Amino acid sequence: MLKFILKGILRDRSRSLFPIIVVALIVALVIFNRGFLVGTMNGMFRDTAVISSGHVKIMTHSYQEESQLMPNDLALMNVGEITEILGLKYSDYFWSPRISFAGLLDLPDEQGETKSQGPVMAIGIDFLSSESRQFELWELEKRIDSGHMIKNANDALVGAKLAEKLGLSLGDQVTYIGTTMNNAFTTFNFTVVGTFNLGMGPLDKQMMLVDIEGARMALDMNDAASEILGFKHDLYYDDDAAVAIRNQFNAVHSDASDIFRSSMIALRDANQMGAMIDLVDWSTFIILGIFLLIAMIVLWNMGIMSGLRRYGEMGIRLAMGETKGQVYRSLILESVIIGTIGTIIGTLIGLPLTYYVQEVGIDYSAAFENLNSSSLIMSSVFYTKVTPDLYYIGFIPGVLATVFGTMLAGRAIYKREMAQLFKELET
Amino acid sequence: MSNNNIVEIQELIKQFPVGGGFFTALKDINLKIEIGEFTGLVGPSGSGKTTLLNIIGGLDSPTQGNVNVLGIDLGSSSHNKRATLRKTKMGFIFQSYNLLPVYSVFENVELPLILNKVNSNERKKLVEQAVEWVGLTNKLKSRPNMLSGGECQRTAIARAIVHKPALILADEPTANLDAENSHQIMKIMVCLNQELNTSFVFATHDEKIMAYLRRIIHLEDGQIVKDEQIKNPEMGEKR
Ligand SMILES: Nc1ncnc2c1ncn2[C@@H]1O[C@H](COP(=O)(O)OP(=O)(O)OP(=O)(O)O)[C@@H](O)[C@H]1O
Ligand SMILES: [Mg+2]
Numbered sequence: 001m002l003k004f005i006l007k008g009i010l011r012d013r014s015r016s017l018f019p020i021i022v023v024a025l026i027v028a029l030v031i032f033n034r035g036f037l038v039g040t041m042n043g044m045f046r047d048t049a050v051i052s053s054g055h056v057k058i059m060t061h062s063y064q065e066e067s068q069l070m071p072n073d074l075a076l077m078n079v080g081e082i083t084e085i086l087g088l089k090y091s092d093y094f095w096s097p098r099i100s101f102a103g104l105l106d107l108p109d110e111q112g113e114t115k116s117q118g119p120v121m122a123i124g125i126d127f128l129s130s131e132s133r134q135f136e137l138w139e140l141e142k143r144i145d146s147g148h149m150i151k152n153a154n155d156a157l158v159g160a161k162l163a164e165k166l167g168l169s170l171g172d173q174v175t176y177i178g179t180t181m182n183n184a185f186t187t188f189n190f191t192v193v194g195t196f197n198l199g200m201g202p203l204d205k206q207m208m209l210v211d212i213e214g215a216r217m218a219l220d221m222n223d224a225a226s227e228i229l230g231f232k233h234d235l236y237y238d239d240d241a242a243v244a245i246r247n248q249f250n251a252v253h254s255d256a257s258d259i260f261r262s263s264m265i266a267l268r269d270a271n272q273m274g275a276m277i278d279l280v281d282w283s284t285f286i287i288l289g290i291f292l293l294i295a296m297i298v299l300w301n302m303g304i305m306s307g308l309r310r311y312g313e314m315g316i317r318l319a320m321g322e323t324k325g326q327v328y329r330s331l332i333l334e335s336v337i338i339g340t341i342g343t344i345i346g347t348l349i350g351l352p353l354t355y356y357v358q359e360v361g362i363d364y365s366a367a368f369e370n371l372n373s374s375s376l377i378m379s380s381v382f383y384t385k386v387t388p389d390l391y392y393i394g395f396i397p398g399v400l401a402t403v404f405g406t407m408l409a410g411r412a413i414y415k416r417e418m419a420q421l422f423k424e425l426e427t
Numbered sequence: 428m429s430n431n432n433i434v435e436i437q438e439l440i441k442q443f444p445v446g447g448g449f450f451t452a453l454k455d456i457n458l459k460i461e462i463g464e465f466t467g468l469v470g471p472s473g474s475g476k477t478t479l480l481n482i483i484g485g486l487d488s489p490t491q492g493n494v495n496v497l498g499i500d501l502g503s504s505s506h507n508k509r510a511t512l513r514k515t516k517m518g519f520i521f522q523s524y525n526l527l528p529v530y531s532v533f534e535n536v537e538l539p540l541i542l543n544k545v546n547s548n549e550r551k552k553l554v555e556q557a558v559e560w561v562g563l564t565n566k567l568k569s570r571p572n573m574l575s576g577g578e579c580q581r582t583a584i585a586r587a588i589v590h591k592p593a594l595i596l597a598d599e600p601t602a603n604l605d606a607e608n609s610h611q612i613m614k615i616m617v618c619l620n621q622e623l624n625t626s627f628v629f630a631t632h633d634e635k636i637m638a639y640l641r642r643i644i645h646l647e648d649g650q651i652v653k654d655e656q657i658k659n660p661e662m663g664e665k666r
Contacts, residue, residue: 001541001542004534004538004541007530008527008529008530011529011530012528012529312523312525315525316519316521316525316527319484319513319519320513320519320539320542321512321513321514321515321517321539322510322514323506323507323510326510
């Protein structure tokens with residue numbers, strides 16, 4: 001009987017072709033959509049983790065309270081020792097101190113007079129120590145668009161747009177003007193060794209990256225740091241693990257009277273990331289549900305139409321002694337086969353597409369040009385992500401929708417008196 | 428019931444719900460059909476021929492009365508039991524052939540055997556035999572849309588006969604055919620009736636069919652008005 005049904009499906013294009021196309025399209029959409037969502041979110045997590053939050057990060061409690069102001073007078077002290085202990089205690093993570101600071105960047109001419117000047121946001125990162133993975137994390141290999149990587153403590157990488165704005169060229173000495181961690185006025189000269197383009201509009205316009213030792217000299221912050229960022233060795237953000245060590249760490253450092261006590265936050269605590277993480281989980285369900293519903297309604301209607309056309313077949317099969325149940329079940333078997341074929345085709349379309357966009361990306365920078373909100377760090381190039389679940393996720397809407405659609409359409413068989421089916425088949 | 432009777436109907440009434448009330452399509456039907464009969468239900472349009480045929484076939488159920496077909500009391504048996512009876516012991520032929528369009532002649536004829544779980548070697552043998560009876564051996568691979576009306580109906584006859592049922596019910600089998608094809612088909616059925624002793628019940632108002640019948644049951648307004656045996660049906664003369 002199965003063979004008989006298969007032959008029917010293969011030969012009757014009108015019965016199988018459109019449902020297969022519908023299923024394939026919807027499956028491809030679901031797969032791409034899921035890949036897009038996960039990819040975008042992963043990208044967003046990664047960017048947020050690298051640029052601001054780590055998978056987890058440690059600050060003093062009072063720095064955390066006012067972290068928007070980059071209050072380096074509240075910075076962590078004895079950072080070398082803390083980092084060493086963290087490395088031993090939480091060995092799944094590697095720990096990297098950084099100093100975030102802001103001020104003015106001044107480009108002098110030969111006489112030492114200001115040629116151009118502008119505000120700057122700078123991050124001092126441990127680029128130079130031997131075990132540092134920051135070069136890899138920041139993907140500087142592809143993001144440095146002129147010059148070279150930082151080699152000395154007073155080297156600086158400047159955002160390409162900032163460099164353009166101030167008219168900086170490679171080799172220029174620029175003067176940072178700001179305050180030390182003791183709130184004293186300071187100037188410090190950095191050498192521009194390269195420019196970078198993170199593909200994140202607002203950051204490229206005002207950011208400078210320097211080595212943490214340079215920042216320490218500039219701000220008089222010996223063995224101090226604004227924050228210590230922790231990253232899992234595999235660089236993949238694991239929300240549950242991050243939340244667990246955050247809770248563990250904060251339970252140990254819970255002396256509320258000490259405003260300089262260390263305090264840890266996880267990625268999800270920064271910039272509404274928690275809501276995002278939950279959203280990804282939920283939206284997958286919701287999107288699956290919506291597509292399932294759409295596919296089901298379409299296939300239901302198709303099923304009714306093709307069912308009308310097939311009353312003759314149903315009638316004759318009933319006359320030949322199949323029960324209504326058997327006819328109904330064979331229709332459903334048919335729909336499982338059609339749904340499976342459609343799902344396989346849809347997966348074969350959706351996966352390569354998702355893979356392609358994972359490798360190449362979609363550049364949205366033009367659309368984001370005017371979007372200057374810097375609270376949400378977001379890359380203007382979107383990448384999808386091929387996750388293992390994409391190989392089978394299509395079966396949920398693909399097969400379920402065809403089966404449900406057919407079940408709904410097929411109820412007509414039960415509703416009609418058998419003799420009535422024959423009436424219709426006589427005409 | 429006597430062993431010779433393939434159909435026994437007593438005091439059959441069939442009513443259809445129409446609007447708030449009922450429409451009586453058959454009333455006071457008493458009827459016996461013996462094994463091997465070649466019988467026709469004849470009457471004007473709306474007289475209840477199809478309704479009676481459907482009830483005999485277990486496709487519709489009686490409102491009142493006893494209907495016993497092939498030893499099974501249809502009134503009291505389940506859907507499944509009636510389906511099994513149709514599957515194993517009955518064949519149907521319709522005015523509009525009702526061949527499955529995507530399947531070849533061979534596959535159409537094969538279907539009742541698949542439903543009866545006959546193995547594939549046996550199936551092949553039986554299908555070829557049935558197709559030979561109706562003279563379509565050279566069209567085994569054709570699809571219905573490549574066949575003429577007569578060939579379609581012959582395929583349908585092969586399909587009805589392939590599992591060697593005891594009873595074949597045919598509702599206006601010649602209504603869509605020209606005279607020549609009608610005669611050809613009737614001759615095939617007469618042959619099958621004689622060689623396999625298969626019983627045939629027709630519903631028709633086609634004179635050409637009536638000429639072959641050995642018994643004509645006249646229906647009018649849902650009642651049997653005349654039940655006549657024919658001494659010398661046409662096949663006798665033409666053979
Ligand atoms: N499902 C139904 N509901 C209501 N009335 C019905 C139904 N089926 C048949 N009838 C009525 O029962 C009567 C007999 O119908 P039937 O189809 O048996 O006639 P028939 O003798 O086969 O006619 P024809 O020669 O036109 O095929 C008709 O008046 C018809 O309208
Ligand atoms: Mg009729």
